[in-house]
Amino acid sequence: MTIKTLDDLFLHTLKDVYFAENHITKALPKMIRKAGDDKLRKLFEDHLEETKGQIERLEKVFKSLDEKPAGEECPAIEGITEEAEELMGEIKDAETLDAAMIAAAQAVEHYEITRYGTLVTWAKQLGHDEAAKLLGETLDQEYSADKKLSKLAESSLNKKAA
Numbered sequence: 001m002t003i004k005t006l007d008d009l010f011l012h013t014l015k016d017v018y019f020a021e022n023h024i025t026k027a028l029p030k031m032i033r034k035a036g037d038d039k040l041r042k043l044f045e046d047h048l049e050e051t052k053g054q055i056e057r058l059e060k061v062f063k064s065l066d067e068k069p070a071g072e073e074c075p076a077i078e079g080i081t082e083e084a085e086e087l088m089g090e091i092k093d094a095e096t097l098d099a100a101m102i103a104a105a106q107a108v109e110h111y112e113i114t115r116y117g118t119l120v121t122w123a124k125q126l127g128h129d130e131a132a133k134l135l136g137e138t139l140d141q142e143y144s145a146d147k148k149l150s151k152l153a154e155s156s157l158n159k160k161a162a
């Protein structure tokens with residue numbers, strides 16, 4: 001698509017994040033299978049469900065703009081998950097693997113936080129109030145997922161791996 005206006009850029013970024021969320025629903029099941037710690041597995045399982053809801057929420061955002069939901073390839077999220085999978089393949093120790101997966105998951109959350117943060121700002125600037133509200137709900141979920149991952153990393157996992 002040609003990007004001329006902020007509206008075009010907003011729609012492009014929406015498609016980018018729609019692609020990213022769909023990509024994440026494919027990456028998380030692998031991490032659920034590999035998680036050694038019960039709390040970490042539960043966190044991944046919960047966030048997978050949350051992510052499915054975020055995809056539905058994005059579909060509502062597209063609808064609020066009279067646009068059809070569509071993804072546009074996002075090399076950034078592909079790079080983050082590709083690197084994580086390579087790393088995961090090299091680690092044999094279960095606790096070290098958990099630490100690596102927490103780090104990878106946080107890279108994903110931070111990516112999402114930057115994208116949704118931008119989208120909320122642009123939606124407000126463009127007067128897309130419904131979209132701004134919906135995107136803000138997802139942004140809060142991404143912040144909360146990131147915080148839970150930090151707590152888990154700081155509590156026991158990284159110490160055990162050391």
Ligand SMILES: [Fe+2]
Pocket residue numbers: 021024051054112142
């Ligand atoms: Fe997400």
Ligand SMILES: [Fe+2]
Pocket residue numbers: 047051108109112142145
């Ligand atoms: Fe997320």
